[in-house]
Amino acid sequence: MVLTKFGIIKQFILNKIESGIWPQNAKVPSENELAEQFNVSRMTARRALQELTEQGILVRTQGAGTFVATFKSQSSLLEINNIADEISARGHHHSAKQLILNAVTVDDEIAILLGCPSGSQSFYSEILHLENDIPIQFEQRYVNDKLVPTYLAQNFNEITPHEFLSAVAPLTEASHEIEAVLAPVELCRHLAIETHQPCLQVKRRTWAKQGVVSVTILTSPGNKHRLGGHIVVSTN
Amino acid sequence: MVLTKFGIIKQFILNKIESGIWPQNAKVPSENELAEQFNVSRMTARRALQELTEQGILVRTQGAGTFVATFKSQSSLLEINNIADEISARGHHHSAKQLILNAVTVDDEIAILLGCPSGSQSFYSEILHLENDIPIQFEQRYVNDKLVPTYLAQNFNEITPHEFLSAVAPLTEASHEIEAVLAPVELCRHLAIETHQPCLQVKRRTWAKQGVVSVTILTSPGNKHRLGGHIVVSTN
DNA sequence: AAGTGGTCTAGACCACTTG
DNA sequence: AAGTGGTCTAGACCACTTG
Numbered sequence: 001m002v003l004t005k006f007g008i009i010k011q012f013i014l015n016k017i018e019s020g021i022w023p024q025n026a027k028v029p030s031e032n033e034l035a036e037q038f039n040v041s042r043m044t045a046r047r048a049l050q051e052l053t054e055q056g057i058l059v060r061t062q063g064a065g066t067f068v069a070t071f072k073s074q075s076s077l078l079e080i081n082n083i084a085d086e087i088s089a090r091g092h093h094h095s096a097k098q099l100i101l102n103a104v105t106v107d108d109e110i111a112i113l114l115g116c117p118s119g120s121q122s123f124y125s126e127i128l129h130l131e132n133d134i135p136i137q138f139e140q141r142y143v144n145d146k147l148v149p150t151y152l153a154q155n156f157n158e159i160t161p162h163e164f165l166s167a168v169a170p171l172t173e174a175s176h177e178i179e180a181v182l183a184p185v186e187l188c189r190h191l192a193i194e195t196h197q198p199c200l201q202v203k204r205r206t207w208a209k210q211g212v213v214s215v216t217i218l219t220s221p222g223n224k225h226r227l228g229g230h231i232v233v234s235t236n
Numbered sequence: 237m238v239l240t241k242f243g244i245i246k247q248f249i250l251n252k253i254e255s256g257i258w259p260q261n262a263k264v265p266s267e268n269e270l271a272e273q274f275n276v277s278r279m280t281a282r283r284a285l286q287e288l289t290e291q292g293i294l295v296r297t298q299g300a301g302t303f304v305a306t307f308k309s310q311s312s313l314l315e316i317n318n319i320a321d322e323i324s325a326r327g328h329h330h331s332a333k334q335l336i337l338n339a340v341t342v343d344d345e346i347a348i349l350l351g352c353p354s355g356s357q358s359f360y361s362e363i364l365h366l367e368n369d370i371p372i373q374f375e376q377r378y379v380n381d382k383l384v385p386t387y388l389a390q391n392f393n394e395i396t397p398h399e400f401l402s403a404v405a406p407l408t409e410a411s412h413e414i415e416a417v418l419a420p421v422e423l424c425r426h427l428a429i430e431t432h433q434p435c436l437q438v439k440r441r442t443w444a445k446q447g448v449v450s451v452t453i454l455t456s457p458g459n460k461h462r463l464g465g466h467i468v469v470s471t472n
Numbered sequence: 473a474a475g476t477g478g479t480c481t482a483g484a485c486c487a488c489t490t491g
Numbered sequence: 492a493a494g495t496g497g498t499c500t501a502g503a504c505c506a507c508t509t510g
Contacts, residue, residue, distance in 0.1 A: 004498070030476060041500045046477080054290075062477045063508030180416035180434040198434030200416040240479070266495060277481045282496080298496045299489030 005040050009048035012038075017057065017068055018092060026068045028058060083139075084160050087131045095133065098156040099190070100126035103145065110142050113205055113215040123151040125161060128190050135191045140217040147210050161214075169208035177203045183219065193221050241276050245284035248274075253293065253304055262304045264294060319375075320396050323367045331369065334392040335426070336362035339381065346378050349441055349451040359387040361397060364426050371427045376453040383446050401442075401449060409443035419455065429457050 003011075016022040029037065034045035049066050052058045060066045087094035104124040111118040123143040129136055141161055143151045147169055154164050165171075183191060183199045191199075202218040239247075252258040265273065270281035285302050288294045296302045323330040340360040347354040359379040365372055377397055379387045383405055390400055401407075419427065419435045427435075438454040 006498085032476080041502090043501090044499060047498090049477090060477065061508075062506065063475080065476060065508090178414060178436070180436040182434050198416040198418050200414070200436075242479085268495080277483090279482090280480060283479090285496090296496065297489075298487065299494080301489090301495060 005038065005044050006047040006051070009034055009038055009040070009045060010052055013048065013052060014057070022068050024068050024070050028066045028068060030065060083129050083137060083162070087129075087136075092132050095130045096157055096160060097128045097130065098125065099128060100124065101152060101154075101156065103152065104142075106142060110215055113203075113212070114142060114144060115212045116144070121145055123148070125151075125156060127156050127161065129160075137218055137220045138187055138190050140219075142215045144211070144213055147208065147213055161216075165206075165213060169210070169213050171206055171208060171213075173207035175205045179203075181219070183221070187219055191219070191221055197221055241274065241280050242283040242287070245270055245274055245276070245281060246288055249284065249288060250293070258304050260304050260306050264302045264304060266301060319365050319373060319398070323365075323372075328368050331366045332393055332396060333364040333366065334361065335364060336360065337388060337390075337392065339388065340378075342378060346451055349439075349448070350378060350380060351448045352380075357381055359384070361387075361392060363392050363397065365396075372456060374423055374426050374455045376455075378451045380447065380449055383444065383449055397450075397452075405444035405446070405449045407442055407444060407449075411441045413439045415439075417455070419457070423455055427455070427457055433457055 013022075013028060016028075022028060028049070031042050031046045031049060034040075034048065035042045038045065049058060049060065053060050053066070057069055058066050059069045084094040084096075102124055103121050105119055106114060106116070106122045108118045110122065111120065114122060116122070123145050125139075125141045125143070127139045127141070129139060139161070143161075143165070145151070148165065150168070151164075154161075156164075179201050180198050181201045183193060183197060187199070188197070193199075199219050199221055201220075202216075204216045204218065206213050206216070249258075249264060252264075258264060264285070267278050267282045267285060270276075270284065271278040274281065285294060285296065289296050289302075293305055294302050295305045320330040320332075338360055339357050341355055342350060342352065342358045344354045346358065347356065350358060352358070359381050361375075361377045361379070363375045363377070365375060375397070379397075379401070381387070384401065386404070387400075390397075392400075415437050417435050417437045419429060419433060423435070424433070435455050435457055437456075438452075440452045440454065442449050442452070
């Protein structure tokens with residue numbers, strides 16, 4: 001893949017931020033400085049800064065300059081995103097720790113959500129996602145064993161369930177429920193947080209053409225994660 | 237100049253789509269055609285098409301052209317609902333208690349969100365929403381005093397700010413951020429909850445044609461309120 | 473006054489899909 | 492071969508913030 005000039009500049013800036021050389025609120029080079037440094041026109045340097053601003057990584061003020069945005073993770077409600085991609089897009093390092101990967105007997109609640117009889121089998125995984133080695137999301141996932149028979153053969157330290165499932169059973173539909181909860185104790189241990197900390201919990205059900213693929217419970221510390229969305233209302 | 241040139245072109249295209257003159261999958265004029273028609277450079281016409289593409293309204297293919305995107309259904313999570321309607325829909329009784337209605341000087345965070353200088357004036361309201369006389373949501377709202385000069389003359393025990401604003405400054409756009417937080421103490425008093433209870437907090441910014449209308453902070457006890465959404469992914 | 477970002481121009485070359 | 496979008500240039504004027 002041949003990189004564009006503005007892509008090279010974006011990567012340069014992301015590296016500075018990721019390595020900590022440019023911390024939060026640090027001033028980043030102006031359009032003119034980047035243009036000179038990379039030997040490109042101002043419009044090209046501008047595009048790199050502009051796209052990082054749209055991604056929420058930089059903040060710009062006319063007359064004042066461009067600065068590294070205050071970090072707060074954000075994921076879109078409009079899309080089912082791969083958390084690894086989201087973290088990369090922020091210029092951070094994603095890693096995952098597979099805690100559990102096995103077959104379980106599902107209880108009533110999960111059975112209803114999966115659309116299978118209570119007491120039947122399902123695959124189950126527990127994965128802890130880390131951003132720059134800091135726990136950020138605990139993922140519990142029940143997967144339809146009929147639709148995805150090879151689920152247990154994966155290594156989710158290397159690939160996220162989302163990436164794997166996207167490949168074998170492309171998503172056609174999803175539903176969400178979002179709640180604020182207090183983290184259960186076993187979760188506090190994984191996420192390395194205090195017991196009284198509020199967490200954002202998303203229950204997500206996903207469908208492929210063949211039916212319900214998985215039921216996922218995502219729990220994130222309230223101070224480390226937030227969900228965002230932007231909609232444009234059709235004017236009448 | 238009030239409107240930018242690319243803004244005028246965007247509006248032109250949006251009008252064609254909304255009026256049905258350009259239906260789904262219709263071909264829209266090329267960059268060159270728009271440039272000639274509006275007497276602007278190709279880069280300016282391009283920007284209008286590019287921004288509408290980023291908003292998901294248009295779809296572009298190199299060599300082929302630009303087309304009106306296929307409409308995809310939106311999550312109900314992302315609709316701006318009137319809480320009074322939501323409660324009525326559950327067959328319950330909604331009431332509201334107006335706690336504060338005045339003009340305030342906005343701090344930095346709100347100023348940025350409202351798009352006005354820090355230290356300028358804004359209207360402000362605090363309203364407690366009750367469902368069957370049980371507190372369910374605490375609404376703090378900053379309202380652009382230039383766009384809605386009559387805000388302070390309302391009685392929000394009788395009508396919700398949402399209803400009033402919908403009438404005087406119809407919504408065109410909104411963004412959301414959702415977080416799990418611990419309720420601040422003054423909020424616990426209003427919501428009649430314990431201090432360590434997790435709350436779902438939605439920060440919402442709404443736009444009308446003229447600009448940012450209001451910034452709203454909605455806080456609900458985690459055990460009393462839930463957000464739900466369902467999306468259908470466009471199949472390829 | 474100097475620097476910054478926001479908008480805009482009038483060109484250019486390229487990769488790609490279409491008739 | 493003609494048209495389209497994707498990238499890029501080297502300028503310009505403006506509004507705005509800062510020292």
